[in-house]
Amino acid sequence: MKAFGKILGLVLLGLLLIIVAAGFALTHFFDPNDYKDEIRQIARDKAHLELTLNGDIGWSLFPWLGLELHDASIATLIKPNEPYADLQMLGLSVRVLPLLRREVQMSDVRVEGLNLRLNRDKAGHGNWEDIGKLPPSPGAPGTATAPAAGEPTPPAAVEVEKPPQPIRLDIDSLTVNNARVEYNDEQTGKNFSAESIQLSTGAVHDSTNIPLKLTAFLSANQPALRVRTELNGELRIARALQRYQFEDMKLSGEVTGDPLQGKTMTFSAQGQILLDKAANVAEWTGIKISANQLRALGELKVNDLDKTPQISGGLSIAQFDLAKFVDSIGQTLPVMAEGSLSKVELVSRLAGTPTSLALDNINLKVDDSSFSGRIAVDDFAKQSLRATLKADTFNVDRYLAPKSADANSAAQARQAEVASTEADAMAGAGSTPLPNAPTKGAWSTERLIPVERLSKLDVNADLTFGQLTLNKLPIQNAVLKASGQGGLLTLEDLRGDLYGGNFAAKGTLDVRQTSPVLNMQTRINKVPVEKILESQGKNPPIKGQITLNSTLTANGNSQKALIDSLNGNTAFAINNGVLLNANIEQQLCKGIATLNRKTLSGEPRGKDTPFQELNGNLTFHNGVASNPDLKVRIPGMTVNGNGDVDLRVLGMDYRVGIIVEGDTSAMPDPACQVGDKFVGIEWPLRCRGPLELGAKACRLDNERMGQVAAKFATDKLSEKIDEKLGNKVSPELKNALKGLFKR
Structure with missing residues (x-):
């Protein structure tokens, strides 16, 4: 047995020496470069690829099947003269015996100078779509032909393939140096590329962590953008479980380009990434x-x-x-x-x-x-x-x-006009001329509404605020509900508490038309009007709680256009208010003193005029509000007004009548005593000037005062007729004489 074992060992040793010698002879005496044409033909026939081998092929046989390709390129058979990939060198070695067990055990794999070009033509066809395809040629082998008429269609062969067993992957390392990938789209003119790609890994084994490092420069042309990236981590591949993990992933880099306007953004991202395809x-x-x-x-x-x-x-x-x-x-x-x-x-x-x-x-x-x-x-x-x-x-x-320069310029011009008017408009003595009507526009012509953006808006908002400051107004418990779609924006609800009162509004803005159209419904309840004006930096001409209901429409895309096209109706009332810096009493006393033919002996002690109620209705027509029924209730008198408010220049022009309602108490000035003969007489005022002046723009209306004086003289003459004639003439004759003087 010992002899047999010794002989068997010698035989196996001899066979091994023969295999090694054969491999040595094969690798030294067989040159694969002599078979480049055959290799290219095999690539055409089996893989349907056009393989170009410009460099030498190096190889080894046992125990490693080694291969090195230099200066090679690959194209499709459809476009053999347009390579989509080329490389300077590819080097790899595979153990021979494990291949028989469907195991791939490789040494270091090195790729140098890989250049991959992906192109989509103007018809939208990508060059990668032709990989593995044969060029169309009628009658060529493999071209399908329809069966002749009357011939039975052969039954399709059904071939059941067994699922291939997974190949075990085992690589010592993978290195890619100076690779480049480019994508070009001729339809859009866009170009993307990844350059200077450097990839290195540790040992690549299934279900084990694989250290990985990748660096590259990415770029695009629309817009011009360049990104430097570096990726590190450990990749774990469990192919049997279809589970892939990237642990301790760290991505970092810098971005520059046109969108950043010459500036640089540094970025980084870390974490654990898992892909479980089975789940x-x-x-x-x-x-x-x-x-x-x-x-x-x-x-x-x-x-x-x-x-x-x-x-x-x-x-x-x-x-x-x-x-x-x-x-x-x-x-x-x-x-x-x-x-x-x-x-x-x-x-x-x-x-x-x-x-x-x-x-x-x-x-x-x-x-x-x-x-x-x-x-x-x-x-x-x-x-x-x-x-x-x-x-x-x-x-x-x-x-x-x-505010824009345009708006500021308009505001400054108007402020200058108001200031120059107000200097001569104080109503204390009542002797200054009636202020002139304002002429300066009060509104900006700058584009106000972003029509293009709003027309594409699809929004639904429900917002609430404990306190919302808007246009310097401190709104409590504010609610905003709005929606917009297809160019129609709807304000469903805007409400809140303001200075102890409250307000609510709703409306629509339609930007589907050439000129935006605005519709608004507004309700204000018991809000101090002076607080609103003070918040806007204006000196209020009036104090009191305003209640207002309005329905208004306008169109245009600037403040001026909207005001110029303002139409609608408003009802308003101000209760328990004060006309500031406007002593209506003094104006009234001046009229009474004129009729009494006396001179006022002193100035009144107060400078304001309190009132119980101020109300009326406004009808807007192209930015001008007509107010035919202004009524003010002042203790002892009633004030009626009829006039216009021109919102285009923020001016007013009113004719006001004051009716004394029986206040017969003695006035501080003897020339201004009110007796029964003055009760029911309407004392005329004219109010004209900037709206901000309020009652300070009011003066005695001398034109209508003559009518009052004539009436007063007629009434006095009637008294004398009664006194002189007594019962000496008939009542008919006395009435005829009185009527004669009234004409």
């Missing part, structure tokens, strides 16, 4: 993202990968200066107050699909304001925005652009 689940946990000043944490999970993917997760953005961040990436925010958007942070849950995204359970802080609720985009393509938010306090004015 149709993907996860990204332990997310850490940074982009310049922005820092964020989160997690994402995607279910139903085989159907419509469903996204869920959470996001937390640490407090950062949004204004500086936007500037650092070359973007510009609208002009705002100093320090706006300097403190922004967000915590929210995420939910979405490939076409939608929702932020739920929002906790958003913007400067001094806190928001909670939900924001969602129901359809990215339609930009369908849905928002349900609740805020403690929010100052809208802080984020609005300041």
Whole structure:
């Protein structure tokens, strides 16, 4: 037995020596470069590829099947002169014996200078779509021909394939140097490329961690953009379980290009990535993202990968200066107050699909304001925005652009006109001339409504605020419900509490037409009118609680156009008010003193005129409001007015009548005593000038005062007729004489 074993061992040793010798002889005496034409033909016949081998082929046989290709390119048979890939060198070695067990055991795999070109032509056809296809040629082998008429169709052969067993993968390392991938779309003119690709891995084994490092420069031309990237981590592949993990993933880099206006954004992303194809689940946990000043944490999970993917997760953005961040990436925010958007942070849950995204359970802080609720985009393509938010306090004015130069110029011109008029318009003595009607336009012609943006808007908003500051008005418990779609924006509800009163409004804005059309219905209840005017930086001419109901329409795309086309109706009332810096008593006394033919001996002690009620109705026609029924109730008298308010220049022109209603108490000035003979007489005033002056623009109406004096003289003459004639003549004759003097 020992001899047999020794002999068998010698035989096996001899066979091994023969195999080694044969391999040595084969690799040294057989040159694959002599068979390039045959190799190219095999590539054509078996893989339907056009293989070009410009460089040498190096190889080894045992125990490694080694191969090196130099200066090679690959094209499709349809376009053999247009290679879609070429490389400078490919080197790999495979153990021979494990191949028999369907195991691929490879040494280091090296790829140098790979250049991959993907092109979509003007017809939308990609060059990669022709890989493995034969060029069309009628009558060529493999071309399908229809069976002749009357011939039975041969039954289709059914071949049942056994599922292939998975090949075990075992590579010592993979290295790719100086690779390039380019994609060009002739339809759109867009070009994308990845250059200077460097890839290196550790040992590649199934179900074990594979260290990986990848660097590349990415670029695009529309818009011009360039990105430097570096990716590190450990890749784990479990093919039998269809489970792929990227652990300790770290992606970092820099972005430059036209969108950033010459500035640079540095970015990084970290986390653990899992793809489980068997469960149709993907996860990204332990997310850490940074982009310049922005820092964020989160997690994402995607279910139903085989159907419509469903996204869920959470996001937390640490407090950062949004204004500086936007500037650092070359973007510009609208002009705002100093320090706006300097403190922004967000915590929210995420939910979405490939076409939608929702932020739920929002906790958003913007400067001094806190928001909670939900924001969602129901359809990215339609930009369908849905928002349900609740805020403690929010100052809208802080984020609005300041008035334009056009608006400021108009305002300054008007202020100058009002100031020059007001200097001579004080009604204290009542001796100054009637102010002139204003002529300067009060409104800007600057474009006001972003029609193009609003016409594409698809929005539904439900917002509530503990306190909302809008146009310097401190609105409490504010509610805003609005929607917009297809160019029609609807204000369903805007209401709140203001200075102890409240207001509500609703309306529509239609931007589907050439000129935007506005419809508004407004209700104001017991709001101090002087507070509203003071908040706008104006000196109020009146105090009191205003109640107002209006229905108005207008069209245009500037303040001036909207005011010039304003039409509708308004009913208003101001209760328990005061006409400031307007002593109606003094004006009345001057008229009484004139009729008494006396001179006032002193100035009145008060400078304001209190009233119980001020009400009326306004009818708007192209920016001018007609007010035929102004009525003011003052203790002891009634004031009636009839005039116009020209909103185009913020001017007024009123004829006012004051009726003494029986207040016969002695006045401080003897020349202004009111007796029974003055009761029921309407004392005329004329109010003309800038609307801001209010009652300060009122003067005694000398034209109508003559009519009052004539009536007063006639009544006095009638008294004398009665006194002189007594019962000496008949009543008919006395009435005839009185009527004669009244004509």
